[in-house]
Amino acid sequence: MARAFLFVLDSFGIGGAADAERFGDSGSNTFGHIAKTCAAGKADRDGLRQGPLMVPNMLALGLGRAGALATGFSFGQDAPRLMPSSFHGAADEVSSGKDTPSGHWEIAAVPAPFEWGYFPHTEPTFPAELTEAIIEEGNVPGILGNCHASGTEIIAKLGEEHIRSGKPICYTSADSVIQIAAHESHFGLQRLYDLCKTVRKLVDPLNIGRVIARPFIGESPADFERTANRRDFAVPPPEPTLLDRLVERGSRVIGMGKIGDIFAHRGVSEVRKAAGNMALFDKTLVAIDDAGDGDLVFANFVDFDTLYGHRRDIAGYAAALEEFDRRLPEALARLKNGDLLLLTADHGCDPSWRGSDHTRERVPIIGMIPGRSGGSIGLRNTFADIGETVAEHLGLSPGRHGASFYKTISAHA
Ligand SMILES: O=P(O)(O)O[C@H]1O[C@H](CO)[C@@H](O)[C@H]1O
Numbered sequence: 001m002a003r004a005f006l007f008v009l010d011s012f013g014i015g016g017a018a019d020a021e022r023f024g025d026s027g028s029n030t031f032g033h034i035a036k037t038c039a040a041g042k043a044d045r046d047g048l049r050q051g052p053l054m055v056p057n058m059l060a061l062g063l064g065r066a067g068a069l070a071t072g073f074s075f076g077q078d079a080p081r082l083m084p085s086s087f088h089g090a091a092d093e094v095s096s097g098k099d100t101p102s103g104h105w106e107i108a109a110v111p112a113p114f115e116w117g118y119f120p121h122t123e124p125t126f127p128a129e130l131t132e133a134i135i136e137e138g139n140v141p142g143i144l145g146n147c148h149a150s151g152t153e154i155i156a157k158l159g160e161e162h163i164r165s166g167k168p169i170c171y172t173s174a175d176s177v178i179q180i181a182a183h184e185s186h187f188g189l190q191r192l193y194d195l196c197k198t199v200r201k202l203v204d205p206l207n208i209g210r211v212i213a214r215p216f217i218g219e220s221p222a223d224f225e226r227t228a229n230r231r232d233f234a235v236p237p238p239e240p241t242l243l244d245r246l247v248e249r250g251s252r253v254i255g256m257g258k259i260g261d262i263f264a265h266r267g268v269s270e271v272r273k274a275a276g277n278m279a280l281f282d283k284t285l286v287a288i289d290d291a292g293d294g295d296l297v298f299a300n301f302v303d304f305d306t307l308y309g310h311r312r313d314i315a316g317y318a319a320a321l322e323e324f325d326r327r328l329p330e331a332l333a334r335l336k337n338g339d340l341l342l343l344t345a346d347h348g349c350d351p352s353w354r355g356s357d358h359t360r361e362r363v364p365i366i367g368m369i370p371g372r373s374g375g376s377i378g379l380r381n382t383f384a385d386i387g388e389t390v391a392e393h394l395g396l397s398p399g400r401h402g403a404s405f406y407k408t409i410s411a412h413a
């Protein structure tokens with residue numbers, strides 16, 4: 001038995017989902033479109049980044065080949081040689097939604113095939129009874145928003161009115177979600193969390209996946225800023241996940257960033273958070289050193305999605321990938337022989353796409369087990385194969401969903 005490290009680059013899809021058409025996302029490709037835009041010199045930003053996408057370490061783990069498997073896309077630069085022991089492939093999602101909990105639960109070997117509740121593209125979007133209940137049980141003078149929106153845009157538009165009136169800003173997206181934005185000091189952070197807990201109960205019967213607290217600071221649209229105190233109130237996964245199975249047998253699961261929230265704190269022994277991808281990377285390195293035999297460190301790097309994917313910021317997304325890639329050798333250097341490191345994503349969020357929602361895409365599966373054979377794992381038809389592979393690696397018996405590719409990549413080199 002060794003240790004496992006699972007890194008989710010939130011929203012880093014690689015296109016090609018077999019069912020993308022059902023979501024209106026046919027042709028979306030987060031990795032492919034960022035790489036193409038960079039190669040064309042159209043993702044240059046002074047002081048941030050220039051030129052072709054530079055992600056040599058992920059390419060050496062097989063990211064380019066994963067992209068080719070998913071869509072036939074060719075990265076178009078001289079790919080560095082694959083690292084010994086590296087493995088690569090891509091996976092389709094079987095869960096019905098293209099949201100964060102569905103993606104992560106499926107990665108943890110529990111797909112969510114059922115239909116979530118969604119709010120309609122009407123204004124108001126929330127049913128009148130729900131709005132009335134939020135006002136009454138949440139003890140607020142009314143709500144603002146009540147529509148589909150981008151979180152940063154709606155705060156710019158309604159933030160001042162929110163401060164004046166004390167009415168929280170409630171909005172939704174293509175995800176099964178109700179988000180509540182409120183000012184950290186004028187409204188109060190704890191009061192926002194309490195309101196979200198109340199709303200969590202109110203939307204349970206509507207089968208809504210998450211209620212998300214979106215605190216912000218600042219006094220005017222020019223300086224409103226969302227803080228790292230975001231909190232997700234998710235419903236628990238429908239079956240025991242890989243995380244539950246590990247904790248049950250006595251292993252430790254260290255959840256980095258949003259992982260605890262995404263699993264409704266089930267199967268997570270310890271939560272470690274930080275503001276920003278790089279600060280989280282620092283803490284993830286410490287967690288790698290802390291992990292013992294049979295333990296899992298599960299990290300979610302959310303900035304790709306929140307700061308760049310939803311904001312449709314191609315240069316920003318590219319710079320975030322480059323910054324992440326530069327740190328990757330630090331994680332690789334901490335692996336002991338026989339440890340498993342795997343990088344993947346939970347859905348796409350193509351920054352070149354219309355709107356501001358996620359995109360249905362295949363996800364990359366790249367990584368390494370030092371000292372073992374590695375190789376191609378091909379195209380998998382569910383993210384659950386990832387969870388089952390980690391399960392086999394950590395000595396658990398097979399679960400109900402997905403198939404392990406552990407034997408393919410773990411022959412002694
Ligand atoms: O526009 P913001 O508030 O970032 O919202 C995004 O974040 C939510 C949760 O990931 C998604 O539902 C998406 O709409």
Ligand SMILES: [Mn+2]
Nearest residue numbers: 010011100346
């Ligand atoms: Mn996500």
Ligand SMILES: [Mn+2]
Nearest residue numbers: 305306310358
């Ligand atoms: Mn998102």
